[in-house]
Amino acid sequence: MTERIVVGAALLDGDRLLAARRSAPEELAGRWELPGGKVEPGERPEAALVRELREELGVDAEVVERVPGTWPLRSPYVLQVWTARLKPGTAGPAPLQDHDALRWLTAGELWDVDWLDQDVPAVREASRHLLP
Numbered sequence: 001m002t003e004r005i006v007v008g009a010a011l012l013d014g015d016r017l018l019a020a021r022r023s024a025p026e027e028l029a030g031r032w033e034l035p036g037g038k039v040e041p042g043e044r045p046e047a048a049l050v051r052e053l054r055e056e057l058g059v060d061a062e063v064v065e066r067v068p069g070t071w072p073l074r075s076p077y078v079l080q081v082w083t084a085r086l087k088p089g090t091a092g093p094a095p096l097q098d099h100d101a102l103r104w105l106t107a108g109e110l111w112d113v114d115w116l117d118q119d120v121p122a123v124r125e126a127s128r129h130l131l132p
């Protein structure tokens with residue numbers, strides 16, 4: 001089956017990374033992830049990321065760069081991650097859709113939340129590139 005990409009944002013504010021707690025589906029609820037979602041057919045991953053961040057968090061964000069790596073999720077999905085930042089003047093993120101809590105994590109707090117198992121290597125890689 002063709003791989004389908006789920007894009008995740010390593011959304012940064014200075015040296016803090018945004019983590020989002022899923023509210024659904026039941027088997028993922030309560031676990032933390034990088035906000036994002038499925039890339040639609042014909043859509044560029046970077047465009048999907050901006051769209052998902054607007055829908056889920058109500059923010060206007062810009063994509064900065066790809067975090068190297070592709071992490072398997074439930075087939076046929078794979079996770080790819082881009083760094084992103086908020087555009088100047090945009091509202092702060094709010095858990096509008098799919099999430100019931102948000103946390104800005106410093107490097108020292110990165111492992112204080114219960115990340116989805118499949119996000120752990122992606123967050124580790126993102127932190128290497130982003131956080132001092």
Ligand SMILES: Nc1nc2c([nH]c(=O)n2[C@H]2C[C@H](O)[C@@H](COP(=O)(O)OP(=O)(O)OP(=O)(O)O)O2)c(=O)[nH]1
Pocket residue numbers: 006007008028033034035036037038039052073077079098116118119
């Ligand atoms: N957004 C996101 N999804 C992840 C991560 N890790 C992970 O396993 N997933 C899974 C959860 C979901 O099964 C799938 C992404 O689905 P989603 O529900 O966020 O995507 P979507 O907004 O496009 O939702 P929909 O079209 O199904 O309504 O990937 C992650 O870090 N971010």
